Amino acid sequence: MNSSQPNILVFDPHHAEEYANCVRECGFKAVKAAATYEEAEMFLPGTEIILGWKFPTQLLHTPNALSVRWFQSMGAGVNDLVANSSIPDDILLTRIVDQFGTYISEYIFAYLLHIVKDIPRMRQAQTERNWDSFISDSLAKKTIGVAGLGSIGAETVRKAKAFDMKVHGLSFSGKNAEIVDQHFTANQWKDFVKDLDYLVLTLPLTEKTYHVINREILFSMKPDSCLVNVGRGALIAENDLQSVLEEGHLKAAILDVFETEPLPKDHRFYSMPNVYVTSHLSGPSTTEGVTQFFVDNVIKYLNGETLHGIVDRKRGY
Template sequence: MGGTHKPNILVFSPIQTEVDAYADRIRNSGFISVKTAKTLEEAEKYLPGTEVILGWNFPTQLLCKPIASSVRWFQSMGAGVNDLIADQSIPQNITLTRIMDQFGAYISEYVFLFLLDIVKDGPRMKQSQLERRWDPFISETLKGKTIGIAGLGSIGAELVRKARAFDMYVHGLSFSGKQATLVDLHFTPDQWGEFVKDLDYLVLTLPLTNSTYHIINQDLLLAMKPNAYLINVGRGALIDEGDLLSVMREGHLQGAVLDVFETEPLPKEHAFWSMPNVFVTSHLSGPSTINEVSNFFIENLKRFSSEQPLSGMVDRNRGY
């Protein structure tokens, strides 16, 4: 092909404005064979001859049908691909890639928004203003506190960098240990109990795999300090939510910041909504922006066209 092959591309998202914006960006970069789909029927219509899919909530059951026999590569618009890996209908010969290195700034700012609000007692200040009450008090500081970051990929690494700026002690847990030198103390997955016991804040940025499903359970939560905080910006099912509820109702753990849940949207009747020491947000800490996802995909398209290795390759056996 010699670097000249321009593949047929299908952009899929249930959101019309999104698919159009992606298609425009891709065409403007010189890849002109782009179709868009937002429903299963449209996907069926445009799949024949498609080699590359950029997708979000794609009807993957189509990928094992003859109409999809030309598909060679599927680029997810997000970072988490546990649903795609678990999906047995995606043929092994289709390369899966996920977005990488895009969420560090967003997610680390989200985490530190809450850490600072907690340590400086933002709610008390807001309440004083509402009551027109002059209320000087001495707050705590993040300096000297210990933060534990589970998962030291691009998001975890950016959290470490920000924690350093606040003079925190930083512990880390990771599977590969490649980034062990970033942190003051590094732990491996067989050392969870050791990892959590001294932390003031535990932040989860792990992918969801068979080995991380419900990794945070009653035993681990009770191994944490009673005044510690748990922050989850990874995947909801990293935490056994029933265990977290009962442990927090017993008064062990000072609070939790949860951006992801096993069922999303979080059901209206769920106890988390009304617990005073649980902060619930709507899976918004690491947004996939059209701008950044497009840039990542277009760079990968250039690699694909010139037969270079793609960025963000997913290892189905490893789970991310």
Template structure:
């Protein structure tokens, strides 16, 4: 049986990715697919397009007559705060984000750093460089308390791995739907109470009006002096000026930052050179062609069968 066809536009500045996505979609029998990497190409293929799969799409095109046929915009990523607040995207256009794809990658990222810190990997590496037989007793994650802000699919996977290390696990979320996953659950009006007993605070929240700068000087100073902060959510969840000031005062053992208010993090920024800050280039949760294609094709089937879409964004909530 031939599949119902709809015009699809795949967009990314990366030509290799676009070609791979187009090929993956066509292999599933959806043949009316075009790929674009530039503003001009997107403008050329938008007329009669109904579905967009994109990363860094020139959204100013979406409020022009050439985009009047577009009904659904599928982002290639999990974060959509830029799309939610973009006035160029019509209110009646569906926006979906990738969900249930990043938990494994991000949780492994988190624990690779936590283990390195608790086992004092830098000391071991330094001893090897010096050819020094530095035998010491390292600490353990067992019995430590980790707090996870955001208990969606990513947060839930971090909880699961924390259990394997025999950690105490607390969580904070807006809905409380996943409260049963953690030992203690907190709501957003309980931030100070939430953070005060944590050894590790992991941020996985989406960026919304309610979460912008949710981590500020008051929250940071309420944490234990030797606690660690990990941000794998969005850069603007944390007031970076406050974080720098607090850490320069000697408060907090470490900050592990994969996301920043401005990306790429500018050369010369103080965060690059702070000895107790670990900087990575927004790589903890990669959007792979295989994973995104699989998610999109499953969602495309649902769209064509007029079933509810996975990852549908609620613009009022901001995610």
């Protein structure tokens, strides 16, 4: 291994050269950029480190990839990489962590305030030149449940407390249990959701969390509660959610992630008045943020230190 200048391959179908240039500007010159399968295949021999998004992982099981030691994902979600048998076990996987809490928590509360303050009614009154001096509701004393208490969940909890909300949390590992008013474990979903005004999902997608929000859990929630998903689309059984909403249960669903993305144009969610659909935008990966995370990890790698964001393949994230 060339400890001073490891061979780095940056792969992104749309912004590979932009990321590669940022890495080069940080002092690493042995950096190549690929945006296609053919380019990745050409540059892979001799590559030690990959910074990638939507990388053609089947290439990692070929002789061209024998030099690869570490794959850094540009995103936080790695369920597709973990489930991919094409990636040899001896390649270290890392993901981006601790960069999305601010953006995603702001997204969550933008929508919760939009609903609780009835902003549409205010805008409608303005449009109609109607002096509609109503009293809106408040988030204070409402109960919010955050499923997943990693960096995103923890920042959501912090902001919820600033709004004087009661905060419940659920986590599979027990991580950050002390930051919430009441903590629940993975076998307590019904007890967790039954008193919530708002349920926020920030969980990763694993075998244990796939379709964890189904008809049974949704009907365990209060009829006027709201669901927010900023984790992974497949946390929710979408057909169950659609039917539950159509039956009049739940006040609203705020969905930034879906099982199929982009969400098909003919999907019912688009036209449902109590469903808010956004295009997986709540936690953007910025070029600067991803590059800085990666470069910091490269320095750790060269110094023989433990990398940040290491993926536990058995756990799934």
